[in-house]
Amino acid sequence: MAQLDIKRRLPTDDLSEVEELLFAVERADGQRPLSDHLWIDLRQGGRPGYVGLLGWQPGHDHLVAYCQVSRENDSWALDLIVHPHHRYEMSNIGPQLLSEAINVIREAGGGHVHWWVYEPTDIHATLAESIGLHAGRTMLQMRVPLPITESASIETMPFRSGIDDEPWLAVNNAAFADHLEQGGWTTETLESRKREPWFNPNGFLLHQVGNELAGFCWTKVHLDTIPVLGEIYVIAVHPKYAGKGLGRALTAAGLTHLNRNGVTTGMLYVDADNSRAVGLYRSMGFTVHHHQRAFVGDVN
Ligand SMILES: CC(C)(COP(=O)(O)OP(=O)(O)OC[C@H]1O[C@@H](n2cnc3c(N)ncnc32)[C@H](O)[C@@H]1OP(=O)(O)O)[C@@H](O)C(=O)NCCC(=O)NCCS
Structure with a gap:
């Protein structure tokens, strides 16, 4: 060089x-x-x-x-x-x-x-x-043709900026407590995403149980890809509500929202060792499109 x-x-x-x-x-x-x-x-x-x-x-x-x-x-x-x-x-x-x-x-x-x-x-x-550096985590990009057969069985509402920020951060950080990139988000991290041109609160779906935020499915549309990809950008259920079917229902809600907006390919990234999430996505029709690997190490 x-x-x-x-x-x-x-x-x-x-x-x-x-x-x-x-x-x-x-x-x-x-x-x-x-x-x-x-x-x-x-x-x-x-x-x-x-x-x-x-x-x-x-x-x-x-x-x-x-x-x-x-x-x-x-x-x-x-x-x-x-x-x-x-x-x-x-x-x-x-x-x-x-x-x-x-x-x-x-x-x-x-x-x-x-x-x-x-x-x-x-x-x-x-x-x-x-x-x-040495080989570490593997991330899968998975895709699914839309529409899926399953319909959304829960009610969701769009993210309300300024009102839902704190509850959302709490659910996200609890669900991703051990996750390197998605855990430990701050108001500033969330704000930086809101400033992105693709950010659309109507595709950022929240599900409440009573008055409490229980889970969410945040979608992102990639208009510049062929085909247009409708990504499940972040999805999580608060650990308190995990294992009750909400993850499946929120995935269906996110994919239904994307398809209603004309998107015919759903996409997401998931850690290969997140067996619960990978199993869920496979059972809903997702297949692996490609993989990415992290090479990791410590610098003194
Ligand atoms: C992944 C996640 C959204 C799933 O939500 P959930 O509400 O717990 O999941 P559900 O109750 O809808 O169950 C989904 C499927 O996982 C299965 N499952 C539940 N617990 C499981 C476990 N411990 N191990 C393996 N599979 C499990 C269920 O049987 C279900 O399959 P089925 O619908 O065929 O019966 C939730 O665990 C979560 O928020 N995890 C942390 C954040 C995360 O990893 N997000 C995904 C990043 S891509």
Whole structure:
């Protein structure tokens, strides 16, 4: 890599370059790179802990590679994106950017690091090993044709901003207490999602038992994918109400809502070892579309 720029905030020109690279990868793979958290961190100007590493090469007027480091609760998320035309150079480009990213994390005090990779190959495993990371969790993307046969059997209401925030955070954080990315959300995390252009409270379905929030199904429509994907973005039932059929009913409610809005493919991400959720989705017709793996480790 001839030139490597390390940025803690991205000026508009650089942001456009990064977005161009991400679109080139999305066109090649049919899948937007960067996890949701990293994407929001990038688009909303970089929060504390954000570092972007931009790799350039002479003779190429586009960004060749981009590596991002973001704070995620108490750990670090890392991603590496190489331009589709330069993937044959992955074994040169990868180690340089990744080792610089690890240095950035070390200088900021170190901590637990995870790097999510779409359909990982041996090259990714070797790169991960070269920076001291090893294979960790596997995430499945599952899809289902819509409509499903099951109809929604419970009442839901749309999320009311400013009223439902606190109860929602309480249910989310209780249900995802042990989850690295989805647990420990704060008002600020929720606000950052509300600022996203896709946010639509009508697709953020809440179910109450009495006056208490018992569970929710938050959907997100990806208008820029082919086919348009209706994602179950986050779904959870408060542990107090778990195992009573609410998870199934909320999934059906979310999928029904998406289909009523013209979406014919449902999609979600789930940890491969979340057997309860995977079993539920399979029994409702979801199948695995692809998988992603986290390479994880600790930086001193
Ligand atoms: C996943 C979750 C939403 C399911 O909600 P729930 O209300 O507990 O689930 P339900 O009562 O509707 O049961 C769903 C299915 O799981 C099965 N199930 C229930 N408990 C189970 C367990 N401990 N292990 C395996 N399967 C179980 C049920 O038999 C049911 O299958 P069936 O409908 O074919 O009988 C809920 O457990 C949850 O909030 N988990 C934490 C957050 C999470 O993991 N969200 C999903 C992220 S993708």
